[in-house]
Amino acid sequence: MEVLLAVVIGLLVACGLFLVLRAQSYSVVLGLVLLSYATNLFLFASGRLATHQPALIGEGPPYADPLPQALVLTAIVIGFAMTAFVVVLALRARAELGSEHVDGTPPEGE
Amino acid sequence: MKHLLILPLLVPLTAGAILVIAARAPLALRRSLSLAAMAILLAVSLQLFWLAQAGGIEVYLTGDWPAPFGIVFVLDRLAALMVMMTAILASGALAYALLGTDRAGPGFHALFQFQLLGLNGAFLTGDLFNLFVFFEIMLISSYGLLLHGGGRLRTRAGLHYVVLNLIGSSLFLIAIGILYGVTGTLNMADLGRAMASLAPQDVALAKTGALLLLSVFALKAAVLPLHFWLPHAYGTASGPVAALFAVMTKVGVYGIVRVFTLLGHDGSAITGVATPWLAGASLLTLAAGTFGAMASRDLRRKVAYLVMVSVGTLLVAVSLGSRAGLTGAFFYLVHTTLVTAAFFLLADLIAQGRPEGSRILWGERPIGSAPLAVLFFVAAIAVIGMPPLSGLVGKVLILKASTGLAWTGWIWTALLLSGFLLLVSLTRAGSDLFWRGGVSSHRLAPGWIPIAPAALLLSTSPLLVLFGGPMTEYAQATAEQIADTGRYIDAVLGWEPASSKIPREAP
Numbered sequence: 001m002e003v004l005l006a007v008v009i010g011l012l013v014a015c016g017l018f019l020v021l022r023a024q025s026y027s028v029v030l031g032l033v034l035l036s037y038a039t040n041l042f043l044f045a046s047g048r049l050a051t052h053q054p055a056l057i058g059e060g061p062p063y064a065d066p067l068p069q070a071l072v073l074t075a076i077v078i079g080f081a082m083t084a085f086v087v088v089l090a091l092r093a094r095a096e097l098g099s100e101h102v103d104g105t106p107p108e109g110e
Numbered sequence: 111m112k113h114l115l116i117l118p119l120l121v122p123l124t125a126g127a128i129l130v131i132a133a134r135a136p137l138a139l140r141r142s143l144s145l146a147a148m149a150i151l152l153a154v155s156l157q158l159f160w161l162a163q164a165g166g167i168e169v170y171l172t173g174d175w176p177a178p179f180g181i182v183f184v185l186d187r188l189a190a191l192m193v194m195m196t197a198i199l200a201s202g203a204l205a206y207a208l209l210g211t212d213r214a215g216p217g218f219h220a221l222f223q224f225q226l227l228g229l230n231g232a233f234l235t236g237d238l239f240n241l242f243v244f245f246e247i248m249l250i251s252s253y254g255l256l257l258h259g260g261g262r263l264r265t266r267a268g269l270h271y272v273v274l275n276l277i278g279s280s281l282f283l284i285a286i287g288i289l290y291g292v293t294g295t296l297n298m299a300d301l302g303r304a305m306a307s308l309a310p311q312d313v314a315l316a317k318t319g320a321l322l323l324l325s326v327f328a329l330k331a332a333v334l335p336l337h338f339w340l341p342h343a344y345g346t347a348s349g350p351v352a353a354l355f356a357v358m359t360k361v362g363v364y365g366i367v368r369v370f371t372l373l374g375h376d377g378s379a380i381t382g383v384a385t386p387w388l389a390g391a392s393l394l395t396l397a398a399g400t401f402g403a404m405a406s407r408d409l410r411r412k413v414a415y416l417v418m419v420s421v422g423t424l425l426v427a428v429s430l431g432s433r434a435g436l437t438g439a440f441f442y443l444v445h446t447t448l449v450t451a452a453f454f455l456l457a458d459l460i461a462q463g464r465p466e467g468s469r470i471l472w473g474e475r476p477i478g479s480a481p482l483a484v485l486f487f488v489a490a491i492a493v494i495g496m497p498p499l500s501g502l503v504g505k506v507l508i509l510k511a512s513t514g515l516a517w518t519g520w521i522w523t524a525l526l527l528s529g530f531l532l533l534v535s536l537t538r539a540g541s542d543l544f545w546r547g548g549v550s551s552h553r554l555a556p557g558w559i560p561i562a563p564a565a566l567l568l569s570t571s572p573l574l575v576l577f578g579g580p581m582t583e584y585a586q587a588t589a590e591q592i593a594d595t596g597r598y599i600d601a602v603l604g605w606e607p608a609s610s611k612i613p614r615e616a617p
Contacts, residue, residue, distance in 0.1 A: 032276050036276075042287050046290045048291075068287070068290065071290075074239070081250065082246070082272075085272070089253070093268075093269045096262050097265065102269060103266065
């Protein structure tokens with residue numbers, strides 16, 4: 001399970017980075033979303049991976065660490081708000097700069 | 111008062127929330143609400159400064175949960191200093207914004223208050239994840255403020271700024287995840303304690319997490335390889351917003367100081383992990399900022415590069431790792447933040463009166479720009495670090511602290527040469543703006559009221575010299591307190607909850 005999760009996170013980061021470096025605002029936004037997914041998964045894994053363990057103390061061990069789950073929840077909410085903002089900003093940039101390139105004008109030869 | 115410590119967060123939060131609801135209320139009402147909140151915040155931060163000046167460390171347990179389990183807010187000398195400096199700076203910026211900047215959009219005052227919430231929270235929190243949350247609050251309001259007023263250039267700079275900071279946030283979360291995975295805690299005091307007894311196989315991971323944190327803070331502080339967003343963003347933001355942003359880079363510096371003194375104390379597994387990176391990057395930042403300031407032919411952008419120079423200087427002092435270095439850093443921090451903020455306001459005033467805007471060209475200047483020229487002269491002297499203003503004191507403290515090291519020569523050369531080059535650059539800019547070219551027939555020169563905020567912020571520089579003794583003593587005491595990590599950890603972890611006197615039933 002650890003290997004699978006590590007591969008998934010790595011793949012998400014790789015795709016996210018590739019898209020962020022694409023200099024088209026739509027790709028950049030998608031890349032940021034993938035990066036934030038990878039981050040959330042990573043944060044979740046910092047409480048160790050376990051199955052069939054409630055995040056509740058009281059039944060006795062084994063129980064899962066509840067804190068990373070709370071952190072991920074916060075990170076998801078913040079990430080969602082930020083994504084919404086960056087989408088609006090990218091749309092506005094598209095309208096005002098007249099191009100989807102992140103610098104407003106694509107470099108010569110494109 | 112027991113809840114005084116949480117007031118710097120509650121006041122802007124309440125005011126901001128009301129201002130969001132009252133976005134359609136008359137401008138006068140919103141202005142007075144914003145001003146009232148600012149006045150209360152100023153009073154509270156003075157009170158906190160007084161409290162911290164006594165030397166104790168005050169802890170506020172949210173929900174009365176004892177330290178590593180709940181979120182704590184910690185007030186020590188450094189936090190009090192930062193909160194008070196932010197309040198003074200924000201008062202100046204807000205006063206200037208009331209002259210007309212806040213008309214450009216309905217959300218200005220609400221965003222301004224939320225920005226203050228984020229800043230104060232970042233300074234006061236004692237929890238790493240909470241620091242992330244306040245960073246995000248600070249950033250999302252700064253996105254709004256940066257775009258305030260609209261325009262092509264702002265949108266473009268804003269997009270870059272937002273995307274870079276979102277990537278920074280991801281890195282921040284990954285660093286938090288690593289540190290939590292290794293230590294099982296996020297309370298910074300508890301992290302400091304855990305770092306002393308780390309299992310050997312976890313040391314490399316902890317170092318990775320710490321260095322990731324360093325790169326996040328370096329991005330906020332605009333340290334050299336991560337500085338590209340700064341000149342665009344600060345150079346295009348409206349005057350008062352840029353002035354308020356002068357403290358944003360300092361939040362990055364604050365984060366570096368706070369986290370790396372607490373986590374990297376003597377005997378910790380990650381002691382000194384950041385120092386070699388900081389020492390190199392700070393000198394390069396200083397150089398890049400200086401050359402950028404020399405090369406830019408736009409006054410706003412020149413001041414933006416001056417912010418970079420100040421970050422470089424600050425980090426040079428921080429990277430020394432000594433108490434003397436930190437003393438110099440704290441003195442210089444107050445000086446540079448307030449003076450660059452005043453310079454941003456001044457650049458905005460100068461740009462408004464000229465047909466060329468903020469571009470530094472020979473052109474006609476409006477009649478009666480003499481007060482502006484005088485203020486420009488004073489600001490330039492303060493920024494460069496020439497006698498008799500406070501920049502000199504800060505620089506001398508830093509230079510003195512850096513003697514006797516292997517790379518003293520580099521630091522002295524970089525600091526002094528940068529001062530000289532800035533002197534040349536600002537002299538040229540000043541003479542182009544105020545001496546060459548003719549005098550135009552129209553009178554656009556501002557009266558005394560628009561000049562007042564910038565002048566007041568600038569007046570802190572001679573005041574810092576006048577009260578140089580007590581100020582240096584405070585900076586020194588702050589450095590002592592920061593270096594005494596054990597006391598901070600004991601104070602936070604040993605803070606008794608208010609309910610501890612109530613007897614509990616046995617489990």
